[in-house]
Amino acid sequence: MSTSTARPADALRDGDSAPQAPPSAAAKKIGGVAGWVDDRTGAAKPVGYLMKKVFPDHWSFMLGEIAMYSMIICLITGAFLTFWFVPSAGHTIYDGSYVPLRGVAMSEAYKSTLDISFDIKGGLVIRQIHHWAALMFIVALTVHMFRVFFTGAFRKPREINWVIGSVLALLAIIEGFAGYSLPDDLLSGTGIRAMAGFVQTAPVIGSYLVYGIFGGPFPGEMIIPRLYSAHVLLIPAILIGLFTAHIGLVFVQKHTQFPGPGRTNENVVGYPVMPVYAAKAGGFFFIVFGVIALISALVQINPVWAYGPYDPSPVTAGSQPDWYMGFADGALRLLPGWLEFHFWGFTLSLNIALGALVLLPLVYTVLGIYPFVERWVTGDEREHHLLDRPRNAPTRTAIGMAGITAYTVFMFAAGNDIMAIKLGMSINDITWFFRIGLFVLPPIAFWVTKRICLSLQRRDRDTVLHGRESGTIIRTPGGRFFERHEAGLPEEQWVLVQHDAVSPLQLEAEVDEHGVARPAHRKDKVRAALSRFYFSDAVNPVTPAELAAAHHHGHETEAIEGTHAAEIETGSRDDDLVRRIE
Amino acid sequence: MNEQDTPTTGSEVATGDGHGQAVRLDEGHVVGQGGIPERFTNPGLPHHVPRMADLDEAAAQRAEKQVATLFGISILGTLLFLVLYFLVDVNETVYVPGIGATSAANVGLGVTLAMSLLGIGFGAVHWAKTLMPDTEVVEERHPMRATDADRSRVVQVLSEGGASSQITRRPLIKYTLGGALALFPLGLVFQVGGSLGKLPQKSLSLTWWNGGPSGPGEIPEFKPLRLMKDPENQPIKASDITIGSVVHVMPEGLLPDPKTQEGGAEHLLEEKAKAAVLLMRLDPSQIKSQKELDWGYQGIVAYSKICTHVGCPVGLYEQQTHHLLCPCHQSTFDVTQDCKVIFGPAKRPLPQLKITVDDEGYLVSTQPFREAVGPSFWERGQ
Numbered sequence: 001m002s003t004s005t006a007r008p009a010d011a012l013r014d015g016d017s018a019p020q021a022p023p024s025a026a027a028k029k030i031g032g033v034a035g036w037v038d039d040r041t042g043a044a045k046p047v048g049y050l051m052k053k054v055f056p057d058h059w060s061f062m063l064g065e066i067a068m069y070s071m072i073i074c075l076i077t078g079a080f081l082t083f084w085f086v087p088s089a090g091h092t093i094y095d096g097s098y099v100p101l102r103g104v105a106m107s108e109a110y111k112s113t114l115d116i117s118f119d120i121k122g123g124l125v126i127r128q129i130h131h132w133a134a135l136m137f138i139v140a141l142t143v144h145m146f147r148v149f150f151t152g153a154f155r156k157p158r159e160i161n162w163v164i165g166s167v168l169a170l171l172a173i174i175e176g177f178a179g180y181s182l183p184d185d186l187l188s189g190t191g192i193r194a195m196a197g198f199v200q201t202a203p204v205i206g207s208y209l210v211y212g213i214f215g216g217p218f219p220g221e222m223i224i225p226r227l228y229s230a231h232v233l234l235i236p237a238i239l240i241g242l243f244t245a246h247i248g249l250v251f252v253q254k255h256t257q258f259p260g261p262g263r264t265n266e267n268v269v270g271y272p273v274m275p276v277y278a279a280k281a282g283g284f285f286f287i288v289f290g291v292i293a294l295i296s297a298l299v300q301i302n303p304v305w306a307y308g309p310y311d312p313s314p315v316t317a318g319s320q321p322d323w324y325m326g327f328a329d330g331a332l333r334l335l336p337g338w339l340e341f342h343f344w345g346f347t348l349s350l351n352i353a354l355g356a357l358v359l360l361p362l363v364y365t366v367l368g369i370y371p372f373v374e375r376w377v378t379g380d381e382r383e384h385h386l387l388d389r390p391r392n393a394p395t396r397t398a399i400g401m402a403g404i405t406a407y408t409v410f411m412f413a414a415g416n417d418i419m420a421i422k423l424g425m426s427i428n429d430i431t432w433f434f435r436i437g438l439f440v441l442p443p444i445a446f447w448v449t450k451r452i453c454l455s456l457q458r459r460d461r462d463t464v465l466h467g468r469e470s471g472t473i474i475r476t477p478g479g480r481f482f483e484r485h486e487a488g489l490p491e492e493q494w495v496l497v498q499h500d501a502v503s504p505l506q507l508e509a510e511v512d513e514h515g516v517a518r519p520a521h522r523k524d525k526v527r528a529a530l531s532r533f534y535f536s537d538a539v540n541p542v543t544p545a546e547l548a549a550a551h552h553h554g555h556e557t558e559a560i561e562g563t564h565a566a567e568i569e570t571g572s573r574d575d576d577l578v579r580r581i582e
Numbered sequence: 583m584n585e586q587d588t589p590t591t592g593s594e595v596a597t598g599d600g601h602g603q604a605v606r607l608d609e610g611h612v613v614g615q616g617g618i619p620e621r622f623t624n625p626g627l628p629h630h631v632p633r634m635a636d637l638d639e640a641a642a643q644r645a646e647k648q649v650a651t652l653f654g655i656s657i658l659g660t661l662l663f664l665v666l667y668f669l670v671d672v673n674e675t676v677y678v679p680g681i682g683a684t685s686a687a688n689v690g691l692g693v694t695l696a697m698s699l700l701g702i703g704f705g706a707v708h709w710a711k712t713l714m715p716d717t718e719v720v721e722e723r724h725p726m727r728a729t730d731a732d733r734s735r736v737v738q739v740l741s742e743g744g745a746s747s748q749i750t751r752r753p754l755i756k757y758t759l760g761g762a763l764a765l766f767p768l769g770l771v772f773q774v775g776g777s778l779g780k781l782p783q784k785s786l787s788l789t790w791w792n793g794g795p796s797g798p799g800e801i802p803e804f805k806p807l808r809l810m811k812d813p814e815n816q817p818i819k820a821s822d823i824t825i826g827s828v829v830h831v832m833p834e835g836l837l838p839d840p841k842t843q844e845g846g847a848e849h850l851l852e853e854k855a856k857a858a859v860l861l862m863r864l865d866p867s868q869i870k871s872q873k874e875l876d877w878g879y880q881g882i883v884a885y886s887k888i889c890t891h892v893g894c895p896v897g898l899y900e901q902q903t904h905h906l907l908c909p910c911h912q913s914t915f916d917v918t919q920d921c922k923v924i925f926g927p928a929k930r931p932l933p934q935l936k937i938t939v940d941d942e943g944y945l946v947s948t949q950p951f952r953e954a955v956g957p958s959f960w961e962r963g964q
Contacts, residue, residue: 054721097673105843121672124685125692157726190894193855194910197892197957200786207782207959215779217786217797217852218893222779254723262627268721269627276714283706290699297692298681312855313812313830313887315897317909332892332927333911340929345963351927352892352957385723417912427912428925491625498624545618 055277056257056270060151063144065281069288070137071172071243077130078179078232084120086112087182087228089221098305106184106309109224113183113304128296134179135301136292138172138324145169145367149400151387153256154371155380161249166368168242170360171235173324178231180302180322184224187302189310190319192223198356201349219312259386259498261491268385320414327363330413331355334435363407377530379505391460392499394453395534398446405445409438457539460496464489464542465550489547501540505531627718635712645712649705656701663694786959790833790847790857791935792950797849808834809861809884809937809945815840817944823863823882828899831859831884833947856955858887858895859935861945862917864904871920877936879945884935885921888956889913891928906932930958 038044055061088108094101096111098118116123145165148154154162177195181188196218199210215222254268263269271277307316321329332355339351374396375381390397412419413434420427472484489497507528511517634641666687676686749756780798793802808817812830815837823829836853838846847853866881874883885906889896894910904917905924913926921932933951940946954962 054719119672121667121670121687122691124688125695128688128692190910193894194892197894200893200957200959202960204960207786207961210959211780211782211798212775212778217780217782217849218855219851220779253726254721261625262718262720264624266723268723269718270721271716272719276710276716279706279710279714283703283710286699286703287707288703290696290701290703293692293699294696297689297696298678300684310851312851313832313858313895315895315909317898319894319909329911335927337913337923337927337929340958342963346960347958347962348960349929349958351929355927356892383725417909431912431925489622489625491628494622494625497622543620544622545620548618 050251051274052272053251053254054268054270054272055255056263056268058258060147061255062284063140063147065284066140066288067137067144068243068247069285070133070140070292071239072285073133073289073292074130074137075236075240077126077133078236080126081116081130082232084112084116084123085109085182085228087225089184089219089224101305101308104309107224109182109184110304110309113185117305125293125296128301129292130179131301132292132296132299134176135322135324136288138169138176141165141169141172142324146400146404149370150390150393150397151256151258152384152393152396153387155384156375157253157383158249158256159371159375161246161253162371163368164242164246164249166364168239168246169367170364171239171242173360175231175235175239176322176324178227178235181227182224182231183302183304184310185304186307186310186314186316187304187319189219189312190315191321191325192219192310193312198352201352202357203348203353219310254385256385256387259389259495261494263386265384265386317417320418323411326412326414327407327410328355328360330410330416330434331359333416333431334410334413334438336435377527377534378502379527379531386498388499389495391453391456394450394457394538397453398450401449402442402446405442406438409434409441413438454537454539461539461542464493464496465547467547467551489544497541497543499541501543502535502538503540504528504535627720630717633712633716642713645708649709649713652701652705652708654701656698656705659694659697659699659701663691663698666690666694786956787954787962788856789951789955790836790853791859791947794835795847795849795853796856797852804950806940806946806948808940809859809947810834810837812837812858813840818861819943820879820882820939820945821943823861823945825863825865825881826901827863828901829861830887831861833857833859855893856888859884860887860896860899860906862899862904864917868904868918870918874920874934877934879938882937882945883917884937884945884947885915885917885932886935886951886955887932889928890923890930890932890955891926891957893957896932 034044086108090108091105092108092111094104094106094111094114096102096115096119098114101114113127116127118124148162148165177191181192181195196210196214199213200206202209210218213223213226214220215226255270257263257268257270260269271280308314320326332352335351335355337351339349339354341348341350388396413431416427416430416434419425419430470484473481474484475481505528507524635645636642670687670690672687674686675683676689677683678689681689744750749759783798784801785796785798788796788800788802790796790802791807793804793807794800796802809831810816810833811818812832815832817834818829818831832854836847836850836857838844838850861882861884863882866875869875869878869881869883875881877883887895887897889908889910891908891911891913894908896906896908896913896915898907898909899905899917900907906915906917906921907913908915908926908928911927913928914924915921915928915932916924920934923929923931933953933955935951936948937945938948
């Protein structure tokens, strides 16, 4: 309908469009090469479009960038490592330059990892960059996921991209585990031993599954080459494919933006790719790479030479996985033994299967379906390109915080032995604290977060209702003083009132006007109950009418001293409440 | 027209001065008296505030020099990297305050690499922030949805294409094609699935203590085996085990000669992963289980070292409390109570190996483990 006409926001300021400059000699030269390519591909149109594409600016939008760059750094350094790493469990005797291990029998995989660390110049720094970048990748994508969740960026039309992102997050963890296991040192070998135990507990097919994966009894000689194939070929191929779709959808759907003056659901306000984002994002790649290189130069990670080669009999105390596996490992530490059942000669080990085989897919399934649940509850079919401020979606924010709390409890539970040693406490007490905490802490986190969000929303209302202080003190004939507040909304307060007012969905009558029971009634009841859960205590933004009322009843008589005005203000607040309840 | 064409409420944008009156009357926002709109109007983009470098050429030149310096640092970093690469020996160590002695090549190459990368990164970002245009640009969004005409054309193309292929009219083709497509992956699935590895057969329930190699398809015949110290591969005299001591044990014949690395099991790690045993000597009066006493020898008891949770070696023995602790998930077993689980996620006690002494006074097994060692699996009770 009216989209063809220029929108007011497009011409808000003079000088928004850059002046046309005549092409320079260099530009003509580029034009010659580009023309040759365009003659054969017709690339000028899409490239021209992409180069002037606008991206909004916000620090939190860099989190996904960090994840993307860390992944690219992993690809680059990973390619380097393949030149020296030997993915074989074949037996060999070490004769390299790390003296303590000379003459020790070990696998080729472990020996070549030692060679990368001690005999190839710069090999250690490349290996450390690879490991640090992998950790950074998963940290960044996790925090990126938090940002997307708490700002509601997963809402229509971006549900598909949220699902792709969830799959990417899961794959990144599996990819990390596969890579971590490759050096075949004692620590990672113990990790594989535990993994074999997990798989073995799968009901009915467990022992066949584990013999299939390991090509026979654990550990066998197949697991290293198979993990290698998964780590350098299968999973990266899927990762890169999904990542391309992920970033492609960002281009197609255009990036979301935070609300602000001039930003609407129908525009994108920001900077063009050429030149600003080309420089900023390109430069940021080098910053991420540089920071990881610096960390790798100064902070040691995974010193495999200290652990020795894998042997199923010895073990190191304080065995810890990389951080992203912590939550699954923590779950295994918390699950009580009585969840193993024996019946008719069969064994069902839910104490392991729940934590090792169910939890990981479950977490990512719940994540993946969340947008669809919220859309069903809110009944919101609109496209959303403006982000929510987390406080303006208190229930969603509280759900997110409860989820993060549960995840954190699991993750810290994986360090219960370290905590027991460092804090000098009983490991049994710590484990029990986490077991109880898993059920108690998330609801507390939910409640606290929700109260904080509602309070912040109320403060936003108060800020707006207070009005703009004019600095003009007026003295009434009766001798009272008050400050005049102006009725207009200051530009910087737009962000406090821009969001939609919300209210719970109303339950329709159980029977229609003819007295016939409506068939979908039970489903509607659930939906209305969930809607109340989300919105029954919603604090809605100030409306112009409320602001005007506040000025009529409140601030014009706001005395600089005295309690009268405060009473009036409270009164007007009560009026607001009454209106909202109505 | 579709639903997204209707702008959401609150998306109206005022013109310029920040106090615009633009309200969409067609949405019925105006309530009651006074014509007060239901929502505030978007005040529009704030005015652009020019930066120092936009106004002052001297500031712009300063920024230019800063950017050039950063790029210069990058060049220097790369050159230093090359110098260090050829200068520093791979095994040289260097003392770095706060870190200690560390690999000189790692620190030197890593820091110079970081210099060459960060110089480019910070230079480019500084350039963008100080000199490139910082006026915000507005791009319009369009609904993701294609037009109704495009949608119906897709439906039409597909249905017409389907009809012209006659698939709906010729069920024979339809069903044979469906069957062929459904079946063809089977060949590939069976190739990979069937060839992944040996089937477990009895091997998860057998160990070297059953008399020898216990891999899939091998049914060892039981013979008493001496308990051998790991890794020395020496038999153990009962009289050498003092109260409170703990010994890592493997069955006779499994370990290779510790000096020549010859002999031993063909599948060494696989056998070790099942056969590892911990030998402990307790004061017999402390042992509360009669079976444990009967299966041991004068307070010397042997238990599988493989955790019944997920199979980590149960590596930590607390001499005072006689508790065995698995370092992976902290399952705790009480050796005085037949290694039953007293804390942690494991369910089953560690299996005990029945031992005695032979004619020469060496410890020897009298029967294999009576149940599968290590983590649970579905058919372990069969």
